[in-house]
Amino acid sequence: MKIAVCPGSFDPITSGHLDIIERATFLYDKIIVAVAKNTLKKPLFSVEERMKFAEEAVKNFKGVEVKLFDCLLVEFAQKNQAQVIVRGLRAITDFEHEFQMAQLNRKLDRNIETIFMMASPEYGYLSSSAVKEIAKFNGQIEGLVPKEVEISLRRLFGK
Amino acid sequence: MKIAVCPGSFDPITSGHLDIIERATFLYDKIIVAVAKNTLKKPLFSVEERMKFAEEAVKNFKGVEVKLFDCLLVEFAQKNQAQVIVRGLRAITDFEHEFQMAQLNRKLDRNIETIFMMASPEYGYLSSSAVKEIAKFNGQIEGLVPKEVEISLRRLFGK
Amino acid sequence: MKIAVCPGSFDPITSGHLDIIERATFLYDKIIVAVAKNTLKKPLFSVEERMKFAEEAVKNFKGVEVKLFDCLLVEFAQKNQAQVIVRGLRAITDFEHEFQMAQLNRKLDRNIETIFMMASPEYGYLSSSAVKEIAKFNGQIEGLVPKEVEISLRRLFGK
Amino acid sequence: MKIAVCPGSFDPITSGHLDIIERATFLYDKIIVAVAKNTLKKPLFSVEERMKFAEEAVKNFKGVEVKLFDCLLVEFAQKNQAQVIVRGLRAITDFEHEFQMAQLNRKLDRNIETIFMMASPEYGYLSSSAVKEIAKFNGQIEGLVPKEVEISLRRLFGK
Amino acid sequence: MKIAVCPGSFDPITSGHLDIIERATFLYDKIIVAVAKNTLKKPLFSVEERMKFAEEAVKNFKGVEVKLFDCLLVEFAQKNQAQVIVRGLRAITDFEHEFQMAQLNRKLDRNIETIFMMASPEYGYLSSSAVKEIAKFNGQIEGLVPKEVEISLRRLFGK
Amino acid sequence: MKIAVCPGSFDPITSGHLDIIERATFLYDKIIVAVAKNTLKKPLFSVEERMKFAEEAVKNFKGVEVKLFDCLLVEFAQKNQAQVIVRGLRAITDFEHEFQMAQLNRKLDRNIETIFMMASPEYGYLSSSAVKEIAKFNGQIEGLVPKEVEISLRRLFGK
Numbered sequence: 042m043k044i045a046v047c048p049g050s051f052d053p054i055t056s057g058h059l060d061i062i063e064r065a066t067f068l069y070d071k072i073i074v075a076v077a078k079n080t081l082k083k084p085l086f087s088v089e090e091r092m093k094f095a096e097e098a099v100k101n102f103k104g105v106e107v108k109l110f111d112c113l114l115v116e117f118a119q120k121n122q123a124q125v126i127v128r129g130l131r132a133i134t135d136f137e138h139e140f141q142m143a144q145l146n147r148k149l150d151r152n153i154e155t156i157f158m159m160a161s162p163e164y165g166y167l168s169s170s171a172v173k174e175i176a177k178f179n180g181q182i183e184g185l186v187p188k189e190v191e192i193s194l195r196r197l198f199g200k
Numbered sequence: 201m202k203i204a205v206c207p208g209s210f211d212p213i214t215s216g217h218l219d220i221i222e223r224a225t226f227l228y229d230k231i232i233v234a235v236a237k238n239t240l241k242k243p244l245f246s247v248e249e250r251m252k253f254a255e256e257a258v259k260n261f262k263g264v265e266v267k268l269f270d271c272l273l274v275e276f277a278q279k280n281q282a283q284v285i286v287r288g289l290r291a292i293t294d295f296e297h298e299f300q301m302a303q304l305n306r307k308l309d310r311n312i313e314t315i316f317m318m319a320s321p322e323y324g325y326l327s328s329s330a331v332k333e334i335a336k337f338n339g340q341i342e343g344l345v346p347k348e349v350e351i352s353l354r355r356l357f358g359k
Numbered sequence: 360m361k362i363a364v365c366p367g368s369f370d371p372i373t374s375g376h377l378d379i380i381e382r383a384t385f386l387y388d389k390i391i392v393a394v395a396k397n398t399l400k401k402p403l404f405s406v407e408e409r410m411k412f413a414e415e416a417v418k419n420f421k422g423v424e425v426k427l428f429d430c431l432l433v434e435f436a437q438k439n440q441a442q443v444i445v446r447g448l449r450a451i452t453d454f455e456h457e458f459q460m461a462q463l464n465r466k467l468d469r470n471i472e473t474i475f476m477m478a479s480p481e482y483g484y485l486s487s488s489a490v491k492e493i494a495k496f497n498g499q500i501e502g503l504v505p506k507e508v509e510i511s512l513r514r515l516f517g518k
Numbered sequence: 519m520k521i522a523v524c525p526g527s528f529d530p531i532t533s534g535h536l537d538i539i540e541r542a543t544f545l546y547d548k549i550i551v552a553v554a555k556n557t558l559k560k561p562l563f564s565v566e567e568r569m570k571f572a573e574e575a576v577k578n579f580k581g582v583e584v585k586l587f588d589c590l591l592v593e594f595a596q597k598n599q600a601q602v603i604v605r606g607l608r609a610i611t612d613f614e615h616e617f618q619m620a621q622l623n624r625k626l627d628r629n630i631e632t633i634f635m636m637a638s639p640e641y642g643y644l645s646s647s648a649v650k651e652i653a654k655f656n657g658q659i660e661g662l663v664p665k666e667v668e669i670s671l672r673r674l675f676g677k
Numbered sequence: 678m679k680i681a682v683c684p685g686s687f688d689p690i691t692s693g694h695l696d697i698i699e700r701a702t703f704l705y706d707k708i709i710v711a712v713a714k715n716t717l718k719k720p721l722f723s724v725e726e727r728m729k730f731a732e733e734a735v736k737n738f739k740g741v742e743v744k745l746f747d748c749l750l751v752e753f754a755q756k757n758q759a760q761v762i763v764r765g766l767r768a769i770t771d772f773e774h775e776f777q778m779a780q781l782n783r784k785l786d787r788n789i790e791t792i793f794m795m796a797s798p799e800y801g802y803l804s805s806s807a808v809k810e811i812a813k814f815n816g817q818i819e820g821l822v823p824k825e826v827e828i829s830l831r832r833l834f835g836k
Numbered sequence: 837m838k839i840a841v842c843p844g845s846f847d848p849i850t851s852g853h854l855d856i857i858e859r860a861t862f863l864y865d866k867i868i869v870a871v872a873k874n875t876l877k878k879p880l881f882s883v884e885e886r887m888k889f890a891e892e893a894v895k896n897f898k899g900v901e902v903k904l905f906d907c908l909l910v911e912f913a914q915k916n917q918a919q920v921i922v923r924g925l926r927a928i929t930d931f932e933h934e935f936q937m938a939q940l941n942r943k944l945d946r947n948i949e950t951i952f953m954m955a956s957p958e959y960g961y962l963s964s965s966a967v968k969e970i971a972k973f974n975g976q977i978e979g980l981v982p983k984e985v986e987i988s989l990r991r992l993f994g995k
Contacts, residue, residue, distance in 0.1 A: 043520070043545065064631055068520065068602060113814040125545060130634070143636045144802030149817060154541055157607070157634040159620045162480035166303030178272040181308060202361070202386065223472055227361065227443060284386060289475070302477045313382055316448070316475040318461045321957035325780030337749040340785060431973040462961030467976060484621030496590040499626060639798035643939030655908040658944060679863065700949055704838070704920060761863060766952070779954045790859055793925070793952040795938045
């Protein structure tokens with residue numbers, strides 16, 4: 042059985058994340074969406090909210106599980122018998138950062154492989170930060186995030 | 201009448217910004233320099249100061265107006281009957297970020313087009329952050345910013 | 360009157376080129392599609408065919424003209440009273456090459472400005488070479504090029 | 519059963535290719551090394567030689583098969599029941615070209631996914647062209663290519 | 678006598694920094710490792726600790742001195758009779774930032790030249806931030822930093 | 837004594853090359869301009885002409901010698917007691933290619949170091965190919981190449 046981890050802060054999960062996760066379900070037997078407890082920037086949503094949004098959004102995908110993740114990524118993969126880390130690539134700066142992380146993780150455990158999938162063109166522009174920025178100014182976010190996230194963002198930012 | 205928006209935080213406006221704004225005046229009937237109220241990092245100058253510097257610097261350009269901007273960029277463009285967003289490009293990381301913003305803005309309003317102009321070679325290295333860094337250590341900033349900004353920065357950082 | 364030049368080898372013109380040309384018509388009074396006589400690689404179609412395809416494809420756009428171009432780009436712009444060169448950007452390697460050409464053209468004539476527009480996400484992957492490669496192996500090219508080009512490519516490559 | 523295709527011109531196969539192929543064998547049940555009949559540049563080795571080198575080099579890997587490939591890549595994948603195309607990434611220019619190919623292939627068949635693996639640091643500098651360049655000047659190519667390729671290159675270029 | 682400056686925040690110094698510094702000793706008569714007092718992000722280690730780690734790590738290199746640096750880089754170079762600034766390059770985003778800094782420094786003083794050396798492949802993934810991240814989760818950092826730094830990081834983050 | 841090699845095809849030598857060579861003379865005791873006999877693309881000028889142009893152009897620089905080069909670059913460096921290879925960087929695609937060459941050369945001989953210098957902003961757009969392209973259409977090349985090259989190019993391309 043091939044198990045893959047899709048790690049991230051998912052603050053909140055977007056249609057771009059879901060595109061990668063869904064496509065990954067066709068490649069591996071099980072996908073673990075690993076929601077990072079701590080994030081580089083202070084998150085808008087608590088880790089519980091971020092997990093709840095992810096769970097709701099993937100509930101119709103086959104073989105996807107959402108888990109909290111609060112350790113080194115390779116350690117998380119080891120504990121969950123995952124052989125693969127799946128990352129979506131959007132842009133050059135993504136690419137460089139991801140390249141360094143993949144090399145580093147491989148140094149920490151050579152048996153865990155990182156594979157990259159390209160974002161679908163229609164989500165190439167999409168990021169959690171962009172969605173929050175638009176929501177803050179009451180812009181149109183329909184289709185950019187799952188319905189539940191859309192409702193929460195609207196409630197949070199007024200109107 | 202073709203109206204274009206040049207958005208930014210302009211903290212403070214530099215000779216690089218002015219190069220792009222001036223070149224844009226030859227392409228459009230009216231240019232609105234849109235000074236963002238809120239900026240990602242805490243600004244050195246208040247929005248009033250940033251606008252005042254911009255107004256002073258563009259006062260001899262034809263058809264340029266400075267306005268405060270505190271909403272989504274496409275909304276600002278709509279309200280001001282602008283069809284075009286003008287962005288200066290300096291570097292690869294600029295490029296990627298700008299690409300994502302342009303795609304996103306086009307998704308929000310297909311009638312507003314983002315166009316990019318290359319920074320002139322002599323300003324390719326210039327940024328507001330770099331100028332502030334040099335000023336902080338009392339380095340030479342003559343020619344990198346308008347005279348008024350130069351004086352303010354010197355006063356702020358001593359000597 | 361603002362006149363813009365869209366230069367290229369257009370071997371053949373694709374839906375990606377047409378997307379940029381059409382969007383440019385909203386920004387300038389007149390667009391000249393400048394078809395380069397000589398191309399870096401030996402072209403598949405003669406310059407007459409490449410022009411004919413371009414003319415057919417833009418015939419419903421407002422204010423677009425197709426012209427042969429066999430000199431320096433800035434010279435072509437000067438002769439045609441164009442103030443602007445419009446370029447579509449798809450990728451990083453595009454970006455670098457374009458950056459160098461734009462700087463060089465500005466050195467040759469400071470009054471001619473190059474502006475860049477981002478390819479729409481659905482055409483980000485598209486290039487004349489890719490289309491020819493697919494056509495060569497009788498792959499599906501519908502929607503990637505105008506109908507006339509599609510028919511010519513099919514005829515050229517058999518079946 | 520998950521089947522993956524590793525396409526290339528393999529002119530000749532290098533230790534960098536083999537690193538990616540071997541790592542891919544741990545992720546999929548079967549790997550098909552697809553040797554392109556036609557290549558962009560005139561190849562140094564005939565397609566028969568390129569296949570023979572590849573076969574010799576992968577003979578101890580589990581579940582790897584070498585096949586000739588003379589059609590669209592997605593068509594080749596379809597015929598071979600492969601769901602995945604595996605590509606090694608070395609550099610930015612690789613990245614851009616690969617990104618465009620992946621998008622295009624996905625447009626041609628949405629059921630075939632392209633995944634990317636990063637070259638191991640020790641092979642990041644390696645390419646078939648570089649190896650040939652070194653061999654041409656009788657430089658040291660030991661370890662950069664399989665033994666058989668090394669011998670052939672030496673024979674070809676003298677001494 | 679050719680003197681070169683290797684500037685950085687060194688929070689903490691890594692094997693990647695030491696690789697560049699050591700290689701630079703073969704190119705110049707004297708290398709000054711310039712430890713920046715202030716850093717963009719709040720440093721983990723005080724400037725005294727960062728200097729102590731650097732001094733300990735370079736003590737067996739020939740002609741290397743560690744100094745505090747709290748001014749413009751070109752001013753520091755001038756004061757120390759250095760003609761050269763040495764920077765290690767890892768990635769594209771490094772490259773762009775470094776390019777801008779080099780141009781700016783050259784504008785401030787045309788007699789001080791910035792030269793770049795590529796990180797060795799085995800350290801291409803390494804950064805002070807990555808090391809701190811791994812240490813925080815008690816991951817394996819042996820070989821990534823000098824022994825003294827390794828001990829300090831372990832003590833700091835527990836176990 | 838520190839000896840550095842500046843390799844290239846120099847077809848023909850440009851003001852951009854000369855900018856790097858001149859700046860390198862301040863860093864090393866001797867600079868060898870190594871003119872490659874064979875070039876990737878068919879050169880416009882014979883290797884004798886390319887060497888003659890280079891010799892004429894550097895004749896007033898201190899400690900610069902021009903030599904023919906028809907072997908592996910590291911071998912050439914070894915034969916000439918050079919410890920350093922100097923490369924000018926203009927753009928991202930340069931960067932990637934150069935990175936690979938530098939790694940490869942270091943694998944072939946760890947005692948030869950490649951260092952990179954950034955092109956001056958005013959020459960960032962300049963390349964031998966661009967100059968030839970402009971000359972072909974009788975465009976203005978004054979200042980882009982040394983006087984002798986300018987005259988030869990004009991004679992070659994007419995008028």
